[in-house]
Amino acid sequence: MASASLDAAWIALGLSLKVALWATALDLVLGVAAGFALARLRFPGRELVDSILLLPMVLPPTVLGYYLLVVVGRRGWIGGWLEDTLGIRLVFTWQGAVLAAAIVAFPFVCKSARAAFENVDVQLEQAARVLGLGAAAVFFRVTLPLAWRGILAGVLLAFARAFGEFGATLMVAGSIPGRTQTLSIAVYEAVQAGQDDLANLLVLLTSTACIAVLLLAGRLAPARIPGRS
Amino acid sequence: MPSCCFRSVLLRPLACVGAAALVAASGLAAAADLTVSAAASLTNAFQEIATAFEAANPGRKVQFNFAASGPLLLQIAKGAPVDVFASADQETMNQAERQKLIVTATRANFVRNSLVVIVPADRAPPKALADLVAPAVRQIAVGVPASVPVGRYTKAVLEKAGLWAQVEAKMIGAQSVRQVLDYVARGEVDAGFVYATDAALMPDKVRIAFTVPTEQPVLYPIAVVAASGNAAAAERFVAYVASPPAQTVLARYGFGKP
Numbered sequence: 001m002a003s004a005s006l007d008a009a010w011i012a013l014g015l016s017l018k019v020a021l022w023a024t025a026l027d028l029v030l031g032v033a034a035g036f037a038l039a040r041l042r043f044p045g046r047e048l049v050d051s052i053l054l055l056p057m058v059l060p061p062t063v064l065g066y067y068l069l070v071v072v073g074r075r076g077w078i079g080g081w082l083e084d085t086l087g088i089r090l091v092f093t094w095q096g097a098v099l100a101a102a103i104v105a106f107p108f109v110c111k112s113a114r115a116a117f118e119n120v121d122v123q124l125e126q127a128a129r130v131l132g133l134g135a136a137a138v139f140f141r142v143t144l145p146l147a148w149r150g151i152l153a154g155v156l157l158a159f160a161r162a163f164g165e166f167g168a169t170l171m172v173a174g175s176i177p178g179r180t181q182t183l184s185i186a187v188y189e190a191v192q193a194g195q196d197d198l199a200n201l202l203v204l205l206t207s208t209a210c211i212a213v214l215l216l217a218g219r220l221a222p223a224r225i226p227g228r229s
Numbered sequence: 230m231p232s233c234c235f236r237s238v239l240l241r242p243l244a245c246v247g248a249a250a251l252v253a254a255s256g257l258a259a260a261a262d263l264t265v266s267a268a269a270s271l272t273n274a275f276q277e278i279a280t281a282f283e284a285a286n287p288g289r290k291v292q293f294n295f296a297a298s299g300p301l302l303l304q305i306a307k308g309a310p311v312d313v314f315a316s317a318d319q320e321t322m323n324q325a326e327r328q329k330l331i332v333t334a335t336r337a338n339f340v341r342n343s344l345v346v347i348v349p350a351d352r353a354p355p356k357a358l359a360d361l362v363a364p365a366v367r368q369i370a371v372g373v374p375a376s377v378p379v380g381r382y383t384k385a386v387l388e389k390a391g392l393w394a395q396v397e398a399k400m401i402g403a404q405s406v407r408q409v410l411d412y413v414a415r416g417e418v419d420a421g422f423v424y425a426t427d428a429a430l431m432p433d434k435v436r437i438a439f440t441v442p443t444e445q446p447v448l449y450p451i452a453v454v455a456a457s458g459n460a461a462a463a464e465r466f467v468a469y470v471a472s473p474p475a476q477t478v479l480a481r482y483g484f485g486k487p
Contacts, residue, residue, distance in 0.1 A: 174402065
């Protein structure tokens with residue numbers, strides 16, 4: 001029993017890390033793009049778009065989970081098409097868990113990226129352009145390096161949020177041991193079944209993993225105040 | 230970080246006040262109302278029975294807590310203020326009795342149910358358990374056997390038929406029988422195991438493929454919770470569930486006589 005539950009706990013931890021990493025990677029690309037667009041482009045309804053993109057932060061995860069079920073389920077608008085044309089199923093798969101976690105964590109990257117880009121001095125970009133750099137080169141060699149620290153902070157928060165995601169993930173991906181049963185869902189399942197030993201092990205593992213993430217975050221994003229390590 | 234410490238100093242007393250208020254509120258509710266923890270499959274029938282019970286007992290409000298029997302037992306064991314417990318299997322109630330959580334003298338079986346295999350209404354139904362092994366059936370919803378009675382019945386039947394390993398490989402675990410029903414009704418799984426009474430709630434979305442005979446009959450026991458602060462009213466509710474008006478309601482939802 002003890003070694004079996006230890007195995008189950010490690011598998012759940014591995015799955016949580018896999019799901020959170022993929023979700024964060026997705027959010028990094030999409031969130032930086034959206035944050036940049038919101039910071040630099042002027043278009044009608046910009047603040048409305050901003051609000052909609054931030055919705056996952058305030059909507060209850062069960063509401064997001066329900067939206068996702070309706071949209072990507074086998075009878076959903078997108079889910080039906082995905083299954084018929086590409087043979088891809090999202091509900092009850094780890095990819096579905098990634099989608100749920102990515103949506104829930106998206107605002108953290110998007111919001112901090114927007115703020116970071118807005119803080120970049122436009123004159124520096126203009127100078128680079130005058131010196132002959134193209135638009136892409138300006139972005140990757142001037143804007144992004146200057147905004148990087150703010151974006152990184154958001155990315156770490158997004159990772160932490162994705163790692164702990166529960167509600168939307170449970171609704172979309174279910175709770176299949178070894179496939180979609182992440183740490184947070186395994187804790188719920190163990191408590192429901194009265195397996196307190198397993199629950200204790202899982203919460204200990206989760207807490208340790210979260211502390212490790214926070215310590216790593218401290219390393220990656222050193223304090224802004226000079227002189228403080 | 231000073232701001233962080235400041236926040237926790239500020240928040241901790243607030244959290245304590247919140248917790249105290251919650252405890253007080255639940256204590257008050259327990260004194261005035263009757264809290265019934267009942268198996269998820271009883272949801273619709275019990276809500277109707279409660280309306281009639283309240284009409285017959287003026288001033289008495291019935292509050293329900295519907296979930297799979299396993300978690301309901303755990304809540305009672307951890308001290309949840311519950312007056313009446315109705316589970317979907319004998320095993321859960323036996324555990325309650327062993328842990329001295331119920332008044333044994335009040336325990337009685339009040340309805341019978343049956344296990345069925347359902348499929349989405351637009352799908353061709355399998356004819357026997359062995360058909361579930363076919364590759365066309367990719368995912369099967371089953372209540373988690375560790376905490377959901379319908380999953381326990383399912384597992385026992387499939388183990389006896391020598392099919393559990395194959396079905397387990399396709400199993401989508403559900404937290405209650407109603408979640409199995411929901412998964413099948415949405416067409417997210419190809420088949421599921423529920424009670425006949427659950428299948429009857431969604432005749433346009435799910436189709437009963439066949440009834441699965443269970444070794445142990447699906448008998449629902451009900452009992453007064455030992456820690457109930459409301460034992461007299463709890464006993465009245467237990468007696469009412471066995472009375473002809475309540476049994477008529479249960480029969481209308483497809484439950485059989487015990």
